[in-house]
Amino acid sequence: NAGVMQNPRHLVRRRGQEARLRCSPMKGHSHVYWYRQLPEEGLKFMVYLQKENIIDESGMPKERFSAEFPKEGPSILRIQQVVRGDSAAYFCASSPPDRSGTEAFFGQGTRLTVV
Amino acid sequence: AQSVTQLGSHVSVSEGALVLLRCNYSSSVPPYLFWYVQYPNQGLQLLLKYTTGATLVKGINGFEAEFKKSETSFHLTKPSAHMSDAAEYFCAVQAGGSYIPTFGRGTSLIVHP
Numbered sequence: 501n502a503g504v505m506q507n508p509r510h511l512v513r514r515r516g517q518e519a520r521l522r523c524s525p526m527k528g529h530s531h532v533y534w535y536r537q538l539p540e541e542g543l544k545f546m547v548y549l550q551k552e553n554i555i556d557e558s559g560m561p562k563e564r565f566s567a568e569f570p571k572e573g574p575s576i577l578r579i580q581q582v583v584r585g586d587s588a589a590y591f592c593a594s595s596p597p598d599r600s601g602t603e604a605f606f607g608q609g610t611r612l613t614v615v
Numbered sequence: 616a617q618s619v620t621q622l623g624s625h626v627s628v629s630e631g632a633l634v635l636l637r638c639n640y641s642s643s644v645p646p647y648l649f650w651y652v653q654y655p656n657q658g659l660q661l662l663l664k665y666t667t668g669a670t671l672v673k674g675i676n677g678f679e680a681e682f683k684k685s686e687t688s689f690h691l692t693k694p695s696a697h698m699s700d701a702a703e704y705f706c707a708v709q710a711g712g713s714y715i716p717t718f719g720r721g722t723s724l725i726v727h728p
Contacts, residue, residue: 504658531714540624542705542720543659556715591658595714601647601666604716606658 502526504594505574506607513582513614521577521610525594532575533604534560534567537589549575582614617642617710621719629727634693636722638680638706641687648689649707649716650680659705665689676700701726 505524513519525532530551535543545559549569560567564582569575579586589611593604622637640646647666651659663674670682680691689706703723707716 533715535718540720543718545715545717548715593659593716601664601709603649603661603664606651606660608658609656611656 504529504592504605504607506590506592506610508610509608511610511612513612515583515614516581519579519582519586519612519614521579521590521592521612522574523577523592523594523607524574525592526596526605528596529594529605530597531595532569533593533595534575534577535591535593537591537609543591546577579612582612584614587612587614617646617708617713617717619706619708619717619719621704621706621722623722624720625723625725627725627727628696630698631695634678634691634696634700634724636691636704636706636724638689638691638719639687640689640706640708642708642710644710644712647709648680648682649709650674650678650689650691651705651707651718652676653703653705653721655702662691662704696724696726698726698728700724 532549534546547560547567548556564580566578589609591609593606595604618641620639649664650662663672665682673679678693703721705721706719709716
């Protein structure tokens with residue numbers, strides 16, 4: 501059973517370009533979370549999705565950021581018109597439908613660098 | 616609302632010494648509590664978790680943590696540090712009914728030979 505797969509592992513974008521980060525959850529997992537990690541700041545929650553639904557996006561900036569988890573295919577975190585401050589590690593995690601104390605399983609992350 | 620405070624952004628110990636990483640949480644309902652470890656340029660890996668039952672929880676790599684409701688704490692310990700324990704450690708809380716884990720800022724464990 502493959503773990504959570506994120507790609508690309510590293511992404512370099514120029515200011516103003518778009519960044520697309522992909523996340524394939526573990527088999528059988530229907531919940532996906534996206535977190536952003538900056539040095540010395542820990543993991544900041546961005547968005548929580550189930551298949552075809554955004555459940556909670558309270559941690560996501562209102563502009564330029566969007567996320568989706570379609571019925572088929574990976575979850576996508578999209579950042580439009582990137583700025584230097586978007587440079588960070590972005591982690592995806594997934595969990596199964598039964599949420600009773602089940603931990604989230606993390607991918608290796610995508611390290612975004614905006615130049 | 617739920618939150619986590621990890622005391623000490625860096626903890627330094629000698630190889631063979633006791634490891635103690637502190638975590639205090641805030642939750643209005645009984646929480647689920649987790650410790651994760653992150654090695655450089657890697658994702659987070661679960662060390663251990665508390666859901667219900669026994670308050671002393673044993674995890675991988677010789678780590679354990681004790682849930683103390685009266686102190687709202689979930690400190691992580693290991694009797695004897697190994698060089699390979701050097702990593703970033705994150706405490707997380709997930710209050711019952713919430714599907715979203717909230718993480719602390721992390722504690723960097725440094726192990727000296």
